[in-house]
Amino acid sequence: MKKLITILAISLASLLHAEDSFAFMNDSLAVKEDVSFSHFAVFLEGGEIYPMGDLQDAVKNTLYGGVGVRYTYWDNVDGIVMFQYAYFKPRPKIGYDGVHQFMGRVGADWKWSVIQPVVLGAGFTCSWTRADAENFDWMDRGGSLADNETEFGWYARISLPVFKFKEYSAGFHLMWERLWTLPKRSDMLSAGVTFERSLW
Amino acid sequence: MNSFVNKIISALAIASTSVFASVDPEMDGMDVVSRDDGTFLVGSPTFYFDRPNGAGGIHSESELWTPRKLHYRLLFNRMSVLPSWNPIETPSIWMKTGNELGDMIYQDFLTDAADRPDNRTPILEGGFRTPLFHGFWATARMFQDDHYCNFRGYRVAKTKESFSLFGENWPLFSSGYGGLGYTNDFINASVLAGMEYIWLFTETSRWIPVLYKPRVEARADFWNFSTTLVYENAEYRDDSKKEQGERHEVNGSIVYSCGEKCRQGMLQLSAGLAFRFLDDDGTVYTGLKNDRVLWPFLEMRFKPMSQLKFDVMFGVNDRDWLVQDSIEYQVPALEKMNITVGAKNISGTRLNPIADTYEFFDGDTVSLTADGRMNLLQGYVRFEDTLSTFLSFGLQGSFWAEHGAETFDVEKFVDDDGFTARHGDVGRINSWIKGVTGEFWLNLWYKEMFKFTALTGFERIDGKQKRFEVNPAEFFVAFNADWLIKRSFRISHSIRYRSDAEWNLRSRDPLVVKGDWFWDVTFEQRFPKYGISLAGTLIQVLGDEVIETPNGGYSRFRFVCTAKKAF
Numbered sequence: 001m002k003k004l005i006t007i008l009a010i011s012l013a014s015l016l017h018a019e020d021s022f023a024f025m026n027d028s029l030a031v032k033e034d035v036s037f038s039h040f041a042v043f044l045e046g047g048e049i050y051p052m053g054d055l056q057d058a059v060k061n062t063l064y065g066g067v068g069v070r071y072t073y074w075d076n077v078d079g080i081v082m083f084q085y086a087y088f089k090p091r092p093k094i095g096y097d098g099v100h101q102f103m104g105r106v107g108a109d110w111k112w113s114v115i116q117p118v119v120l121g122a123g124f125t126c127s128w129t130r131a132d133a134e135n136f137d138w139m140d141r142g143g144s145l146a147d148n149e150t151e152f153g154w155y156a157r158i159s160l161p162v163f164k165f166k167e168y169s170a171g172f173h174l175m176w177e178r179l180w181t182l183p184k185r186s187d188m189l190s191a192g193v194t195f196e197r198s199l200w
Numbered sequence: 201m202n203s204f205v206n207k208i209i210s211a212l213a214i215a216s217t218s219v220f221a222s223v224d225p226e227m228d229g230m231d232v233v234s235r236d237d238g239t240f241l242v243g244s245p246t247f248y249f250d251r252p253n254g255a256g257g258i259h260s261e262s263e264l265w266t267p268r269k270l271h272y273r274l275l276f277n278r279m280s281v282l283p284s285w286n287p288i289e290t291p292s293i294w295m296k297t298g299n300e301l302g303d304m305i306y307q308d309f310l311t312d313a314a315d316r317p318d319n320r321t322p323i324l325e326g327g328f329r330t331p332l333f334h335g336f337w338a339t340a341r342m343f344q345d346d347h348y349c350n351f352r353g354y355r356v357a358k359t360k361e362s363f364s365l366f367g368e369n370w371p372l373f374s375s376g377y378g379g380l381g382y383t384n385d386f387i388n389a390s391v392l393a394g395m396e397y398i399w400l401f402t403e404t405s406r407w408i409p410v411l412y413k414p415r416v417e418a419r420a421d422f423w424n425f426s427t428t429l430v431y432e433n434a435e436y437r438d439d440s441k442k443e444q445g446e447r448h449e450v451n452g453s454i455v456y457s458c459g460e461k462c463r464q465g466m467l468q469l470s471a472g473l474a475f476r477f478l479d480d481d482g483t484v485y486t487g488l489k490n491d492r493v494l495w496p497f498l499e500m501r502f503k504p505m506s507q508l509k510f511d512v513m514f515g516v517n518d519r520d521w522l523v524q525d526s527i528e529y530q531v532p533a534l535e536k537m538n539i540t541v542g543a544k545n546i547s548g549t550r551l552n553p554i555a556d557t558y559e560f561f562d563g564d565t566v567s568l569t570a571d572g573r574m575n576l577l578q579g580y581v582r583f584e585d586t587l588s589t590f591l592s593f594g595l596q597g598s599f600w601a602e603h604g605a606e607t608f609d610v611e612k613f614v615d616d617d618g619f620t621a622r623h624g625d626v627g628r629i630n631s632w633i634k635g636v637t638g639e640f641w642l643n644l645w646y647k648e649m650f651k652f653t654a655l656t657g658f659e660r661i662d663g664k665q666k667r668f669e670v671n672p673a674e675f676f677v678a679f680n681a682d683w684l685i686k687r688s689f690r691i692s693h694s695i696r697y698r699s700d701a702e703w704n705l706r707s708r709d710p711l712v713v714k715g716d717w718f719w720d721v722t723f724e725q726r727f728p729k730y731g732i733s734l735a736g737t738l739i740q741v742l743g744d745e746v747i748e749t750p751n752g753g754y755s756r757f758r759f760v761c762t763a764k765k766a767f
Contacts, residue, residue: 027728
């Protein structure tokens with residue numbers, strides 16, 4: 001009993017929330033079981049983004065492209081980091097042609113054996129936008145984008161890597177994302193293809 | 201159950217009752233945002249009311265000086281962790297960014313300018329600490345929190361030029377420093393230098409901009425001594441009134457702490473001296489009597505037996521004295537029931553004896569000290585037990601009474617650029633205020649994977665004079681859970697309800713902060729082998745976006761992500 005409670009007290013204090021935010025490095029079992037980065041891959045992807053809901057009245061569908069890395073986090077879970085770019089054209093009459101949007105995403109892909117080769121993913125997303133305009137009046141419609149605007153959100157994604165050859169793979173993906181904007185949230189759907197090369 | 205197990209259970213129970221959820225704070229010192237064990241009302245990173253349920257008295261925790269706050273920052277008359285100049289202990293590199301949620305992006309195309317929501321503002325931090333090189337290390341850190349930033353026009357009027365290290369939001373603080381340190385078995389020393397923009401919230405309810413340029417802080421810990429020496433060249437200004445001033449300040453402390461052998465003894469003694477020396481020039485909106493304060497203090501723990509301990513802190517100088525003492529006894533006859541009884545007392549002429557003594561406001565000199573003294577007495581009973589290998593619970597009840605509580609005697613309210621400010625002096629409530637409190641907590645855990653805490657408490661306060669600055673919330677309930685999956689993925693969350701709280705003396709009509717549910721959550725990917733951590737935290741997911749302090753900013757739904765790598 002004494003041993004059990006001691007272990008619990010120490011481990012709860014040190015692992016769940018410690019003053020030293022790197023205390024988890026002292027957990028020898030966690031270090032031993034850490035398989036992260038045992039595999040590492042880079043990928044290119046591209047496709048089309050479709051605004052959803054009210055956003056369909058704001059911007060047109062557009063193409064996107066980007067790069068990313070995939071690394072082992074657990075045996076059946078990969079970590080994902082993506083960077084993408086798209087150029088959105090406004091649907092209403094706005095005093096500039098479009099808006100540059102850079103997207104950064106951090107998340108995880110779950111390779112659930114039951115539904116292989118389908119991979120389920122989710123994570124956080126951050127979109128940085130800036131209008132393709134200079135000296136635009138902030139009070140005009142679309143004026144807030146003349147300066148940098150950034151918003152966070154989350155995404156859910158289904159990937160289908162159907163072609164595999166040695167260290168290369170290719171497939172399709174479908175992604176839904178929500179940005180936490182106001183006055184309403186902004187939803188978009190992306191569909192595209194992914195080309196991936198495993199480095200180790 | 202033997203005493204060793206009792207101690208462990210006590211540690212767990214205390215952790216569950218007094219410590220907030222494991223949700224990552226958005227910045228060091230901002231833990232109050234996610235605390236669930238009392239009344240925590242945040243007006244800005246540099247001003248908040250923080251009072252745990254059952255703390256006793258009507259003051260907030262940050263108003264009270266104690267020796268453990270020697271490395272805290274003195275923000276006007278409050279002790280604050282933020283902006284922390286404590287060097288990060290682990291050699292590492294880190295960055296943090298985030299934003300209040302609600303920028304428009306493409307919603308702008310569908311929204312009239314008149315209907316646009318307020319601009320949402322970010323948080324930024326980056327820094328490093330090098331590994332040791334022959335005992336030497338270097339560190340640098342830039343950190344700035346633009347949240348609670350909505351009353352920008354007020355601040356722009358006071359400082360026409362941009363007032364931060366980055367951006368145009370005139371945030372409530374922005375700080376940057378760099379420095380060198382030396383660490384070996386005998387000494388841990390560091391010197392940091394940098395500059396800092398900060399807005400202080402004063403007793404008259406004004407925001408005062410201060411630019412520390414430079415601020416230099418040196419620390420040295422050796423043997424059982426801990427020393428700190430700070431130099432600040434503080435620039436004050438109000439461009440709307442064409443006023444400027446400077447304060448040159450030297451402050452610090454030297455402390456002798458009870459060493460390892462001493463801590464094993466029956467009598468443990470520590471002693472120290474905190475000090476401030478000022479030289480004001482031009483218009484500085486606050487003042488310190490005689491331009492200096494020397495605050496010697498003594499700490500003592502007397503533990504004649506394992507079940508009984510006395511703790512005393514006593515400080516005194518030519519103006520003030522302050523005593524904080526307590527006695528705690530674990531009842532041997534009821535040892536199996538783990539019942540502890542205790543009492544504490546806080547008496548003194550001032551809660552924070554090192555703070556400034558005057559504030560100057562439109563020709564009025566506001567006294568920040570009051571004649572007489574305050575006296576707080578509190579008794580409590582705590583019961584805690586473990587029912588199985590995965591379940592424990594506890595109860596605590598207390599009664600307290602305070603006479604001479606510090607308050608503010610308002611003479612009149614005035615308009616201050618859209619805000620409400622007040623004239624008057626710090627005073628006392630020279631009658632008894634009484635409170636009765638109760639708390640209940642329940643812990644569930646499963647190995648290292650899961651920990652759950654349910655916590656609830658109430659407090660009823662009464663007295664002949666109800667001139668409290670804040671009527672604390674009367675009850676709260678909180679549910680906190682932490683999952684650690686495969687020892688490397690953490691989800692921590694806190695969902696809680698706090699009942700109404702009320703500010704009484706900083707506006708013509710009381711400001712009622714309505715009770716509400718709050719939910720905060722952290723997701724963290726850990727890479728133990730590589731010392732990497734990637735975390736995302738959502739704060740204020742539930743709950744209306746409201747102003748929690750008079751003249752304060754909105755507490756908004758926000759997201760903060762942090763990446764860290766240990767060397």
